[in-house]
Amino acid sequence: MSQSLQFTEPQVEQCKAALDRFLAASPDFVSAIISTVDGRLLVERSRREIGGSRVASMAGSLIALSEALSGELHVKPCQHVTITAQLGVIVLMHVQDSRNLLALTTSASHEVKLGTLLASSRRTATELSQMGLTKPPLTQTSPATFP
Amino acid sequence: MSNAPLKLLFAGPTGAGKTTAIAAISDFPPVSTDVAATDEVSAMKEATTVAMDYGEITLAQGQKVFLYGTPGQARFDFMWKILATNSLGLIILLDNSSQDPLADLETYVDHFRELIDRAAGVVGVTRAERGPLLGAYFALLQRKGCLMPVLEVDARKKQDVLCLLDAFLSVLEHAELPDERQAS
Numbered sequence: 001m002s003q004s005l006q007f008t009e010p011q012v013e014q015c016k017a018a019l020d021r022f023l024a025a026s027p028d029f030v031s032a033i034i035s036t037v038d039g040r041l042l043v044e045r046s047r048r049e050i051g052g053s054r055v056a057s058m059a060g061s062l063i064a065l066s067e068a069l070s071g072e073l074h075v076k077p078c079q080h081v082t083i084t085a086q087l088g089v090i091v092l093m094h095v096q097d098s099r100n101l102l103a104l105t106t107s108a109s110h111e112v113k114l115g116t117l118l119a120s121s122r123r124t125a126t127e128l129s130q131m132g133l134t135k136p137p138l139t140q141t142s143p144a145t146f147p
Numbered sequence: 148m149s150n151a152p153l154k155l156l157f158a159g160p161t162g163a164g165k166t167t168a169i170a171a172i173s174d175f176p177p178v179s180t181d182v183a184a185t186d187e188v189s190a191m192k193e194a195t196t197v198a199m200d201y202g203e204i205t206l207a208q209g210q211k212v213f214l215y216g217t218p219g220q221a222r223f224d225f226m227w228k229i230l231a232t233n234s235l236g237l238i239i240l241l242d243n244s245s246q247d248p249l250a251d252l253e254t255y256v257d258h259f260r261e262l263i264d265r266a267a268g269v270v271g272v273t274r275a276e277r278g279p280l281l282g283a284y285f286a287l288l289q290r291k292g293c294l295m296p297v298l299e300v301d302a303r304k305k306q307d308v309l310c311l312l313d314a315f316l317s318v319l320e321h322a323e324l325p326d327e328r329q330a331s
Contacts, residue, residue: 038186065198
């Protein structure tokens, strides 16, 4: 069985820095959330108050449904999900690493073009995937002995 | 009962057997939204449902039943509400070997009370050989004024899940009687 996934404090700081860089790219980018694929909030950065835990759970459901729908229509794997709402745009995507356990959800005001948000979100997801955040902890073995 | 498709919801805590029960009776491999579990659930099983399960069964009389399974964790309660919309009833599945299955029953009865009162509900108890006797579930339901059949079920066995479905349909027929009387 797999072990429960938790970030260490340095990993949280690394992620916060990455999300801050994302938000700094445009004043119209509103929020960025890293969550697990099963809907747990890990790191959240936002210009306004949001229910990060709720968003994380909804993101988990939506990405899984999109993956299922992509399968039904024979076009999987799903690369990202976009939502265009009256007052803004939302992008959801997997953080593609060896275990695919993380998701990134970003939002921006309606002033932002979807393509701009998508490109910045992809860049951030790639950055996160290169951090090795979901590498399983090293197995504890007996200490090496030296003659 | 009309021949329009019925929407039936399977709810209950993680690991109670909702995904397995739907897979056991569905006419086709169910639509699944299982993903890797990354929390304490991962000690119990590798994957967990995060949006819904969906299957269908066609009964002998040609009646179609749409089968929806909810995610177990409370953080997905927004999906419980979405999936309960227009549902004609609920099967609550409980794992008798879990830490406090009676508290689990109370949680789900409280959450879905409106649906149970409006439509129909049945309780299925998995791993019944471990944990409280079925009488304890009846007693709790009685205390809450919410009488529903409670059946022992092995979610892996098609026959067991069909029995649960039969019980649900019987309750549903009785639930429909007042409307039919009004109509006549």
